[in-house]
Amino acid sequence: MVILVTGGTVFASRYTAGYFASMGHEVFVLNRGTKPQPKNVTPIIADRHSLGDTLRNRHFDAVIDVTAYNADDVNCLLDGLGTFGCYILVSSSAVYPETLPQPFKEDGSIGVNSIWGKYGTDKIAAEQALRSRVPDAYILRPPYLCGPMNNLHREAFVFECAEQGRSFYLPKDGSMKLQFFHIGDMCRFVELLIEKKPKKHIFNVGYPEAVTIKEWVNLCYETVGEIPVFNEVYDDIPQRSYFPFYDYEYALDVAEMLELMPVLTPLSRSLTESYEWFAENRGLIIRKPLMEFIDANKETLK
Structure with missing residues (x-):
């Protein structure tokens, strides 16, 4: 496949780009070129907010959007894309209000979480922008990601x-x-979504x-x-x-994920x-x- 990964320079996006390249796919990463690029991928140096015709004449079998934090991020990328197959957005468990019964389920209400504040509401807006324009896109809601390349001080x-x-x-x-959720398992699950194209489009992901x-x-x-x-x-x-x-x-209900991918790292x-x-x-x-x-x-x- 020909795959576009947004970012590709640190932790989740960098690991994702490397993972799919190691699986033999042709991987492009979209970033501003301010940090070292991952190996075995092709960088597209551009700002997702001012793409112009950079991506207009390209086709991607899958777009893996790891770095969208708000609706503007999603809309600008969609405005600049040419044709594409599957779109996967890595969102966040921060979209669930802390007042909901736990574990949080995908069909539960989303809304303001006082702990996460603007980060959570911006992720909600990103999800809504994507679903309004690409109804068959997939949305992942992970808890804390862990594993190699984690550059956060955790x-x-x-x-x-x-x-x-x-x-x-x-x-x-x-x-x-x-x-937690291992970044490698998240990549494996993205791979399953692209291959199997399940009818369900929003998944909590994480260790059970x-x-x-x-x-x-x-x-x-x-x-x-x-x-x-x-x-x-x-x-x-x-x-x-x-x-x-x-x-x-907090806790996420990940039963739907486990049906597709029961074995985790x-x-x-x-x-x-x-x-x-x-x-x-x-x-x-x-x-x-x-x-x-x-x-x-x-x-x-x-």
């Missing part, structure tokens, strides 16, 4: 704590749950079982070959000051792959001052 932060032999500052007793913060940190330390010592934080301190995730627990394997990549690409992590905050506030983090 697993990387815990890996660094483990490497430095730090005790870990845990929000409360660490029982809050997080739901969430893990507690404490379980996740233990797995990260284990990946590095260490065992964490925990300090539980009960003070009224914003969680994101010392921990990489919001104080927000174990989370432990995902973390191993993530650490292997991190060990060779430390300089690419978008770091947050979590350690600095911890070091400056150890007396109050109790």
Whole structure:
């Protein structure tokens, strides 16, 4: 197939481009050329908001839109595209209001989520713009993505704590749950959508079982070959000051995804792959001052 991937320079979009190239497809990536390009793909250097005729005379068997964050992003790309087959938009679980019963189901209401704010409402607008113009497009709603090429300071932060032999500052007793999805599994699912063209067009995707913060940190330390010592934080301190995730627990119902793709990469394997990549690409992590905050506030983090 001839496939267009938007972005292609960091984490989800870069992994996606590399995945489909490794499967033998002809992959084009659309970006502004400001960052190193992935291997074995053809870059199309342009801004999706001012495409002109850049894509007008091209045909893509599939468009995988990993980098659309709002309606304008979707509309500008559609305005500039020529002919295409399947369109897949990577949206977000942030489209579900936190007030809905959990686990969130695809046929549930979407709306404002006070935790995610504008990010969530912009993703809703992106979905609505796409569905109004391409009714047979596919929309994926993942939770937290994980795996190799993740340049966010999440697993990387815990890996660094483990490497430095730090005790870990845990929000409360660490029982809050997080739901993840391996980026490689997301690519495999996109591949299934293109091949099978199921009648359902909106899918929650993710591991069917969430893990507690404490379980996740233990797995990260284990990946590095260490065992964490925990300090539980009960003070009224914003969680994101010392921990990489919001104080927000939610769960997605992924039963529809599992019907099509029942076998997933174990989370432990995902973390191993993530650490292997991190060990060779430390300089690419978008770091947050979590350690600095911890070091400056150890007396109050109790």
